[in-house]
Amino acid sequence: MPTSTPEIGYQDIFKSSPAAILIIDIDAPHYTILDANDAYCHATNTQRCDMIGTSVFGSFPANPTDEVSRNIEMTHYSFQQAIQTKQSHTMANYRYDIPIRGTGEFEERYWTTTNTPILDASGEVRYFIHSPANVTELYKLNQKEQAGIDALKNQRQQLYSSFMQAPLGICIISSGDLVVQMVNDSYLELVGKDRSELEHKGIWEAVPEAADAYAPILNQVINTGEPFFAKEHEVVFIRNGTPESLFLDFVYEPISHVAGENNAVMVIVIDVTDKVLARRRIEEAEERARLAIEAAEIGTFDFDPANDTVVTSERFNAIFGFDGTRTREEFRQRIHKEDLAARQAAHERAAETGKLFYEARLIWPDGSLHWIRIQADVYYNGGDKPYRMLGTVLDITEFKRLQQQKDDFISVASHELKTPMTSVKASMQLLERLIKTQPSSDKIPAFLEKANTSLTKMQHLVDALLNVSKIAAGQLALHKSDFVAADMANECCDHVRLMGTHELILTGDTRLQVYADKERIDQVVVNLVNNAVKYAPDSNKIFLHIAQTGKMAKISVQDFGRGIPPEKLPHLFERYYRVDASGVQFSGLGLGLYISAEIIERHGGQIGVNSVVGEGSTFWFTLPLSSS
């Protein structure tokens, strides 16, 4: 076993070589260090004299890393390889920390070491050159690079899994052939397709139902490189074989990979169907409520008692006679002074009961009177103090007018019935007395006739009332036949001629035949002629004119009386309506024209009036002509 320094020459080169070199004896397991150069001592922080003659495994302090045994094993193996193969053997990138002189601390070092066998003249291995290179820097750099690569891989993986699991539908389509490169589950679910139907398939072959609308847009995005954004687009997809309409927010985003060239488009889709439908339902409900409120001509208000402010609808303002919104005080000033106390009381009650209700009159600046009905619910803010009042206002002027008309009618009807009844009663009493005292008195027939006239009057009144009930119940039966209108007009008004107060002049087409219920039409003409007599007492002519207009016969009754003010004309044919509501001057129930209008309308005809105050009125109606 050689123990002395080998005679290898090149001593100077060995010593000053920049590569760290140990010369080691091949005898296992000791592997004695025969020599070490300066570069070695420097690299490993050791003293040459300390090492020479010691075992390579013993000359270094305990390596603090837990890789000691692995390193020893690896070095053994490397030595043996070098001996056996007679070739250099390299141990790459292993850790072996070296002591920091005088501190007891170690410095982390990585090495790549070559064990090169040196052969003698007979070709036998005699020594090793053990040459470790400090690769710490390189190793760390590699590690860093690896860490970077790993992080990138990791990121990519994370990105991919968030892509796959994203609640948004994502699909990446290559720009050239429009083939789907990647697609996530949400997208598949959205378009109602399996992965196999979409992935690596042409997008429009996979989802043909959307091609018409969106292929041009996709092409445009590819051509221009500009993204396309869509909000709440309605798209129909065939899902499970049935077309389903979806509302989608989506974007076509070009992705450029190479030098700004777009070679894919990322489609990101959010299904907003539920949101859109929910919003539509709310909008529809609001619209329905608004239409109902509008149709009912209801004004609405939202009153804030704490600040004494009110928000009102257009209809509310209009009912109060304003063309825009006003302060609460301005609205209040329109209320009739006599109704302010009732309003105040209603508000005080509402604060307790939670319900506001009152009716009041408004006086507009033009002096016109309007009735309103206010209704509201009070809302309390936790305590008992009202903080909000939401309510409605209705214009009930017409309702009040009709109510008034009905009240008037009842008093008029009672009065109308009472007069002939009193007359009949008086005649009967006188007759009773006469029959007892002077049974053959010549006054008896006159009293009988008077009683009879009064009874006829009563009968007419009762007939009119019965007609109204029949009309209301839809039971006014018609028995139609063909007859000559002029004949009927002539016959029905003999009583007027007999009275002698008015001259009845029949003009026009006296041969015109109509198809109607003769008795009912008779009733209409009598009513119009009687009205002419009644409301034109000072003029002595009444014209009855018959003419053909198209397929109808038009029959007019013209008087030269007082006429009717234009604002009253629209109401003339209403039930109980009388121009002079007090009924002081003329008796009547306000039913004649209403019944006439019903009869004519049931015949498919029209009824109307032309009237000029001070000149007279022409009431007219039309009837179907006889077809024969």
Ligand code: ADP
């Ligand atoms: P009535 O005569 O019983 O009051 P009508 O229905 O026949 O009821 O008439 C309604 C109202 O129309 C009358 O109260 C009257 O004021 C007005 N009127 C009807 N005919 C005439 C007329 N020829 N001239 C003026 N006013 C009329």
